[in-house]
Amino acid sequence: MSAEETACPRCAAAEIRSVTTSPVPGVWEVLQCLPCRYMWRTSEPDRRTRRDSYPDSFKLTAEDIANAAEVPAIPALR
Secondary structure (H helix, E strand, O other): HHHHHHOOOOOOOOOEEEEEEOOOOOOOOOEEEEEOOOOEOOOOOOOOOOOOOOOEEEEEEEHHHHEEEEOOOOOOOO
């Protein structure tokens, strides 16, 4: 991960994990922020991958995350 990818674009947290990589090595990587659960592919545009370009209306703070409603569980497949 590069320095740009060490902070979440949505909440600025540094707890980022790699979820998967492209079949062709080095093309893209899917990253996930552990605190806010945001996921992005490194090949996406800056407005999805860089905090300074991420839309202000979608940015979160640690307080926003702490006060968020519970995320509903995904129902079982039929």
